[in-house]
Amino acid sequence: MRPRHGSRLHARGRTANRHAGFELTISGGRLPATPLAWAESLAKGIKGSRVLTSDGDGHIAYLRNACAKASIDRCLVSGTLPAPGTICR
Numbered sequence: 001m002r003p004r005h006g007s008r009l010h011a012r013g014r015t016a017n018r019h020a021g022f023e024l025t026i027s028g029g030r031l032p033a034t035p036l037a038w039a040e041s042l043a044k045g046i047k048g049s050r051v052l053t054s055d056g057d058g059h060i061a062y063l064r065n066a067c068a069k070a071s072i073d074r075c076l077v078s079g080t081l082p083a084p085g086t087i088c089r
Contacts, residue, residue, distance in 0.1 A: 023049040024075045026068065029087070031055050050081040055089045067089075 023046050027039035036053060042051040054061030054068040061068040067088030074080045 054089045
């Protein structure tokens with residue numbers, strides 16, 4: 001979805017909001033199809049990004065790990081990223 005031209009979210013062709021400029025990448029620690037090294041590599045290429053590692057299997061850390069859920073919620077609600085190197089067990 002793109003902001004309507006002239007709306008308060010539209011600013012010279014890009015979306016502007018108070019949380020722009022960061023990314024949280026969530027990685028399951030034991031996923032062979034999408035290894036942690038890929039998430040770390042992605043984060044290195046995006047200024048202001050962070051990797052949150054969920055020590056578990058599968059792609060649904062948000063539903064299976066209370067620590068990951070709390071970190072993701074905090075990021076979405078307040079824009080607060082977890083500390084570097086955070087591993088949710």
